Amino acid sequence: MYGIEYEDDILLLLRMIKFLHMQSPDAAHIFCQSYPVVDMEELLMVIDEVMWDIFDDVNFFFDEEYEATVVQCSHPIIDRLYEQGRASDPKHGSRQSVWSKKLHDITEYFVLGATNSVNKFSQHIAGDHVVLEFCLSPDYYEPLYFANSLVDLLRYCQCSVRRIEAKLAERETENIRKEAA
Structure with a gap:
């Protein structure tokens, strides 16, 4: 074997x-x-x-300062979580920074916590579009573990979107009941 x-x-x-x-x-x-x-x-x-x-939109470039490859990527699931998260939180949702920080923390947990493949991470938000940027470690990059940590991230985002959509549907149903009463 x-x-x-x-x-x-x-x-x-x-x-x-x-x-x-x-x-x-x-x-x-x-x-x-x-x-x-x-x-x-x-x-x-x-x-x-x-x-x-x-991933949908993937760009690679070389960072001279870190002497490493940088990858920028985005995914509709992450965009959807950002959009639905903001919609589900009437108190804080209108402020971009709250859900931006939540996504940043989620990505750090799944990607940076699981592997040493990333030297530096940042995220950029343009409207409802989230772009993740990873500076891949020239010494410790492990494609298999890095890729699977990204799959873990996407699966978590899928579950979160379903949970938030259920919460929004429940809230809508309550509003309809209140209006009908």
Whole structure:
């Protein structure tokens, strides 16, 4: 049998492909046709390809100060959480900084807490669009663990969106009942 590390790597890759399939079955199908077999030498390349297929808007550039790659990315799930979070919080929701800080903390928890792959993290908000920016560590970047921490982040955001949408629907139902009474 293969080593435990190899099995873990394959399971984490399969998890990412499953997430991609849940988000975009066509993209997952194209990916699986492109890579019917993956050996350990191709694994890191494949991981990056799956990861950046999951995200919408991805930009890479080199930061001379840190001598590291910087990646900027965004995702509709994160945008939706920001939008719904602000809508669900009438007292603080109108202030952009409250939900901006919450998203920043959530991202720090899932991405920076799970791996040493990131040297520096920032987030930018333009309207209702959230852009995450990660300065990848030139010494400790582990694509598989970094990518799976981003999947964890997106899954958490999905659950939070569902919870907030249920809360908003409940609030709307209460308002309709009050108006009808």
